[in-house]
Amino acid sequence: MKSQSQSVIDALQEIICSPEHDEQKIAQYFAADYRQIVDGKSLSYDDFINHMSALKVQTQKMHLAVKAAVGEGDTVFTQHYVKVEKNEAQWSEFEVFARFTLLAGKIHRCEEVTRMIHGVSEDSDFGSRR
Numbered sequence: 001m002k003s004q005s006q007s008v009i010d011a012l013q014e015i016i017c018s019p020e021h022d023e024q025k026i027a028q029y030f031a032a033d034y035r036q037i038v039d040g041k042s043l044s045y046d047d048f049i050n051h052m053s054a055l056k057v058q059t060q061k062m063h064l065a066v067k068a069a070v071g072e073g074d075t076v077f078t079q080h081y082v083k084v085e086k087n088e089a090q091w092s093e094f095e096v097f098a099r100f101t102l103l104a105g106k107i108h109r110c111e112e113v114t115r116m117i118h119g120v121s122e123d124s125d126f127g128s129r130r
Contacts, residue, residue, distance in 0.1 A: 005071035008078060008100050011107060016064045016082060021056040023049055031106040038112050061085040076100040084119075092119025 002010070011029035018025070026049060034045040043051060055062070063083040070077050078100070083093045098112035116124050 003071055004074065004102050005069040005076050007102065007105070008071075008076045008107065009066055009069055012064055012066070012078075012080065015052065016062050019056065019061065021053045026052065029107055031103060031108045034106075034108060034110075036110045036112070038110075039114055055084075059084050059086050060089075074102050076102065081117075090120065093117050094119075 007029075014025055015022075015029065030045065030048065032045055034048060036043040036048055062085070064080060065083075066078060066080045068077075068079045076099075078096070078098050080096050080098070081093060082096060083091065085091055093116070095115045095117050096112055098110055100107050101109040
């Protein structure tokens, strides 16, 4: 059985790095009542689906690098980087600090702070764009 930390890392890798928007894959990892708070903005499960769909339409590739992941009980903290190649061949890069809460083997909640470290100012909302 894999650890909670590995479950979160697998979800991030499969959802972020896949070039296709796959709602069934999202449902494998995220609870139907999932809630995400990004830089103070609240996203429901449906908002998260729309967020990921928007990112897939606006990007060619997204790369994930997990710098740290620590799990205890039902909570996993990560520090990870997401490098985004947009359709216009421009790159943006983000640093994310996130606290994931898991329930019944699925991600139930995520509270994150996302900081753009490279890119144009219009991309600063990439963590919550819909």
